Each structure stands twice: as C-alpha cells, then as structure tokens.
Amino acid sequence: MSFTVLAIREDKYKKSVEDILNGDRYDTIWAKDEEEVVKRAASGAGGLILFDADMPYMEKENLLDRLRKVNGHLKVVGLTKDPTLTDALETLRMGADDYIHIPSELRRLRKIADSAYKKWLKSRDQKTPYDGHKKRYAFDAVIGESAGMNEVLHIAKKVVETGASPVLIRGETGTGKELIARAIHYNSTKADQPFVEINCTAIPETLLEAELFGHERGAFTDAKRQKRGLFELADGGMLFLDEIGKMSVNLQIKLLKAIEDKCFRRLGGTTDIKVKVSIMAATNINLEEALSQGTFREDLYFRLNMVCIEVPPLRKRGSDVILLARHFITRFNEEYGKNVTGVAPEAEECLLSYSWPGNVRELKNVVERAVLLGSGDLITLESLPPVLRSGKRISEARYAGGNVVVPIPPGGISLADAEKILVKSILKITGWNKSKAARILKISRPRLARKIQKYGIIKE
Numbered sequence: 001m002s003f004t005v006l007a008i009r010e011d012k013y014k015k016s017v018e019d020i021l022n023g024d025r026y027d028t029i030w031a032k033d034e035e036e037v038v039k040r041a042a043s044g045a046g047g048l049i050l051f052d053a054d055m056p057y058m059e060k061e062n063l064l065d066r067l068r069k070v071n072g073h074l075k076v077v078g079l080t081k082d083p084t085l086t087d088a089l090e091t092l093r094m095g096a097d098d099y100i101h102i103p104s105e106l107r108r109l110r111k112i113a114d115s116a117y118k119k120w121l122k123s124r125d126q127k128t129p130y131d132g133h134k135k136r137y138a139f140d141a142v143i144g145e146s147a148g149m150n151e152v153l154h155i156a157k158k159v160v161e162t163g164a165s166p167v168l169i170r171g172e173t174g175t176g177k178e179l180i181a182r183a184i185h186y187n188s189t190k191a192d193q194p195f196v197e198i199n200c201t202a203i204p205e206t207l208l209e210a211e212l213f214g215h216e217r218g219a220f221t222d223a224k225r226q227k228r229g230l231f232e233l234a235d236g237g238m239l240f241l242d243e244i245g246k247m248s249v250n251l252q253i254k255l256l257k258a259i260e261d262k263c264f265r266r267l268g269g270t271t272d273i274k275v276k277v278s279i280m281a282a283t284n285i286n287l288e289e290a291l292s293q294g295t296f297r298e299d300l301y302f303r304l305n306m307v308c309i310e311v312p313p314l315r316k317r318g319s320d321v322i323l324l325a326r327h328f329i330t331r332f333n334e335e336y337g338k339n340v341t342g343v344a345p346e347a348e349e350c351l352l353s354y355s356w357p358g359n360v361r362e363l364k365n366v367v368e369r370a371v372l373l374g375s376g377d378l379i380t381l382e383s384l385p386p387v388l389r390s391g392k393r394i395s396e397a398r399y400a401g402g403n404v405v406v407p408i409p410p411g412g413i414s415l416a417d418a419e420k421i422l423v424k425s426i427l428k429i430t431g432w433n434k435s436k437a438a439r440i441l442k443i444s445r446p447r448l449a450r451k452i453q454k455y456g457i458i459k460e
Contacts, residue, residue: 053078171311174361193237219268
C-alpha cells in the first residue's frame with residue numbers, strides 16, 4: 001500500500017508536482033474537483049492534500065472547512081504561481097498547513113511530502129476510520145435474541161449478500177431503524193464508501209430538493225455558488241432517506257425518477273448527472289394508509305418496498321429489554337465513571353412489564369437516568385421513573401376501566417366476526433388513534449391496517 005497524495009486537478013501544477021513527487025512511495029491521485037477530494041478524504045484516503053490556493057475566496061474557505069470536518073489528520077497544502085503575503089496569510093488562517101510557490105519551492109514541497117510520508121508510516125498499522133464503523137455496526141453487535149430481531153438480521157444479511165436496493169425499513173420511532181441501515185452498509189462491500197443520511201422532516205420542503213440534488217449558481221436567490229447534492233456525495237455508497245413518508249408528493253416524483261434512471265439534474269441545471277447509489281429509506285408511518293389518502297405515491301411505494309424490513313417495537317421483543325439494559329449499563333458506566341453491575345430482580349420485572357412507547361430510545365434514557373441517580377451497584381425499582389414503578393403498562397394505565405362486549409347470538413359467532421367487533425371497539429375507544437389501538441391490541445400498525453381493510457371497518 002502506497003502513500004496517497006490527493007490533488008485537485010489543475011494543469012498548471014500537475015507536471016511540476018509529478019516531477020518532484022516521483023518514486024514508488026507516492027501515489028498521486030488527481031481529483032476532478034473539490035467534491036471528489038472531500039469525498040476521498042472522508043473515506044480515509046490521503047495523507048497529503050494539495051489544492052490551488054488561487055481559487056476564489058469563498059470556494060477556498062468552504063473547501064478547507066469541509067476537509068477539517070471530515071478528516072482532521074490530513075496535511076493540507078496550498079499551491080500558487082502568483083504568491084502574495086495577503087493571500088498566504090488568508091490561506092493559512094482558513095486552515096491550510098502550508099503555502100507553496102510553484103516552481104521555486106518544489107524542494108520544500110518534497111520535504112513536506114516526505115515528512116507527511118513518515119507520519120503515515122507510523123500510523124498505517126492503526127485502524128482506518130471505517131474499521132471502527134465495521135466493529136460498531138457489525139451484525140454480531142446488534143443487541144437482541146428475540147424472534148423478531150432474528151428475522152430482521154436474517155433479511156439484513158440477505159440484503160448484504162445480494163446487494164439488493166432499494167430497501168425499506170419500517171418501524172415505530174425509536175426502534176433502531178438507522179442502526180439497521182448502518183449495519184447493512186458497513187457489512188457490505190461498500191463499507192469504505194460514503195454513508196449519507198438525511199431526515200426528510202428536518203429540512204423545509206422548499207430546501208429538501210436542493211439538498212438532495214444540489215443546485216447551480218443562480219438557481220434561486222441565495223444560490224451564490226454551485227452546490228452538489230446528497231445524491232452526488234453518496235456516489236458509490238449509500239443514501240439513507242429517513243422519515244421518507246413525510247416527503248411531499250411532488251418531490252416523490254423526482255426521487256422516483258432519480259432512483260429509476262440512476263441520474264438527475266441539479267436545480268437550475270441542464271445536464272444529467274449519473275450516479276451509482278444504493279438507496280435505503282425508513283418510515284414510522286403507515287404507508288398503506290398514506291397511499292389511500294393520496295399523500296404517498298403508489299409507484300414510489302412499490303419501488304421502495306422491493307425489500308422490506310420491519311423492526312419490531314421493544315414491547316414485542318421480550319427478554320431483549322434486559323439484554324439492552326445491560327448493554328446500556330456498560331456504556332454509561334464508562335461514560336460517567338460508575339460501577340453498576342446489573343438490574344435488581346424486581347426492577348427487571350418492571351422493565352419487562354412496561355410497554356415502552358418510546359422503544360429502545362426510551363429504554364436508553366431510563367437506564368442512563370438510573371445509572372446517574374442510583375447509589376448502589378444495582379439498578380433498583382426506586383431508581384426507575386414513577387411511570388414504570390406504577391406496575392402497569394402504559395396502555396393499561398391510560399385505558400383502565402374500558403370494557404369491550406362481544407354479543408354472541410344463539411347460533412354462535414365466528415372467530416373472525418369476534419375479532420372484527422374487538423378491533424372496531426378498540427378503534428372507537430381510542431378515537432381512531434391507530435397507534436394507540438395497535439398498542440392495546442398488541443399488534444403492529446401495519447397489521448392493524450390490514451385488519452381494518454380485511455373487515456371493511458369504516459370510521460363512523
């Protein structure tokens with residue numbers, strides 16, 4: 001493995017640089033533009049980065065800022081053919097390590113490269129950034145032994161084996177959909193390529209399109225320079241679209257076209273840009289219901305739903321609750337310098353009986369609180385929040401006292417008819433809040449939706 005010099009393609013420097021950085025120790029990669037350099041640096045490539053210090057002020061500042069964010073260990077050097085003291089100070093102030101005049105300072109460039117090479121030799125046996133990700137997101141590191149989680153991991157491993165894309169990950173908020181997405185990526189052959197994530201509800205609808213596809217300079221009022229979108233930044237890797245169910249219908253059309261054609265245009269652009277991106281999407285809403293309401297496109301639904309992974313809610317995972325609690329105890333012991341060794345039996349029973357509407361995220365917060373506030377070496381009942389100590393599940397506490405009557409005629413009643421009455425009654429009790437109804441019935445929202453459709457239940 002050779003030492004890598006990443007350089008932004010610039011003909012006025014190329015020959016001089018290649019002449020001075022010759023030999024087997026240097027592998028010089030001439031990137032087509034700034035975006036490619038940032039992308040390669042983010043993936044762990046490069047020990048030395050060379051860039052044109054004569055580029056416009058804003059572009060230079062943006063480049064150096066992004067390089068420091070993706071990899072703070074790189075040696076970054078600006079090259080110029082027209083040096084000035086002002087430009088040199090400006091370049092160094094922005095974060096460059098050095099400023100070199102070509103061709104008069106080529107020998108100094110060689111010394112800088114040799115120094116960076118020696119540092120690289122000392123560190124090359126250390127793990128790359130992606131080694132840490134691979135360990136953290138290994139399938140073996142996913143906590144859970146329940147049947148539901150075994151099924152999730154079985155499908156996830158099949159996705160890795162086949163390279164299937166797109167993949168739709170469904171589940172309630174806090175169940176760990178992003179964790180599964182990252183596990184798939186970092187166990188795949190694309191683990192050293194970018195994993196780019198966006199929450200579709202975190203960005204205003206008017207800006208989401210520009211964020212995904214980028215824009216040309218002047219495409220709209222504040223577009224003062226060209227910007228590449230997340231599709232381009234994820235080229236060769238994975239784009240994870242979280243909360244896709246909340247995306248506007250108009251943008252869904254453009255997203256489907258980009259997935260189908262593997263190309264798109266930036267806002268204000270006239271040229272098609274081709275990319276090779278694997279797509280994963282996640283949602284916590286009932287997409288079938290969204291289809292019937294016209295808020296989600298049927299064609300995009302069928303395209304994304306090629307491979308579907310349903311992450312079960314925590315209340316369906318049985319003893320996984322205790323496994324996860326012990327995992328979080330270890331984590332927070334290290335973080336806060338505590339020495340909690342486990343969970344007391346009565347506290348375990350309490351954790352197992354709770355319905356966990358906030359799922360794994362809520363359990364994590366509960367354990368963190370207990371580790372911080374507890375005084376002994378065990379998490380006890382007293383260190384748990386009052387809502388858990390009540391001894392009732394959330395659904396029971398909220399709907400205690402409600403009764404459902406199933407009338408039985410003289411000739412008897414079929415199980416299907418009894419189930420229809422039960423489902424209809426629970427929906428009425430909850431005011432047709434399907435999330436609450438599903439929790440009371442102890443089924444998933446998609447399964448409840450199928451039963452509503454099967455029995456033709458209509459809101460009165």
